[in-house]
């Protein structure tokens with residue numbers, strides 16, 4: 001009987017901790033600049049905060065499928081203390097079931113994601129990274145692909161701030 005109770009308690013702890021594993025998918029267009037950076041920055045910060053979360057990233061396009069993150073993005077992130085290890089992949093329909101939230105880097109990504117959603121519940125999982133910005137002068141994570149170094153630094157600045165606020169949001173769930 002004692003053993004049975006111990007197993008029950010262990011089971012409930014396991015189920016409880018399992019339920020609290022939030023799964024987040026960060027999404028941009030190519031999945032080589034912004035969303036890999038979001039995945040890397042958020043994962044590191046969440047780990048440091050002691051959160052049990054799973055983070056991944058994907059693109060609304062498959063243009064760069066199979067590629068590492070853009071070299072400029074990886075280097076800028078590395079200089080700021082983040083290792084980006086993701087390999088580009090497109091968003092797939094099962095992502096809307098697997099993940100608790102799909103977080104878009106800009107409005108076009110947001111619209112494209114909501115169009116891919118098949119149910120209202122799936123649509124409601126789609127958020128914008130800007131929802132978590134402290135500085136409301138910015139309303140999206142700008143695409144740095146065609147610009148200079150400053151754009152990549154800006155991506156990191158915005159994602160660090162948004163990740164901190166996203167972690168607070170998850171801790172309240």
Ligand code: 4NP
Pocket residue numbers: 028029030031032033034035063143144145
């Ligand atoms: P990302 O940036 O959406 O942040 O990964 C881009 C990467 C590639 C292209 C556009 C944006 N592209 O046109 O190939």
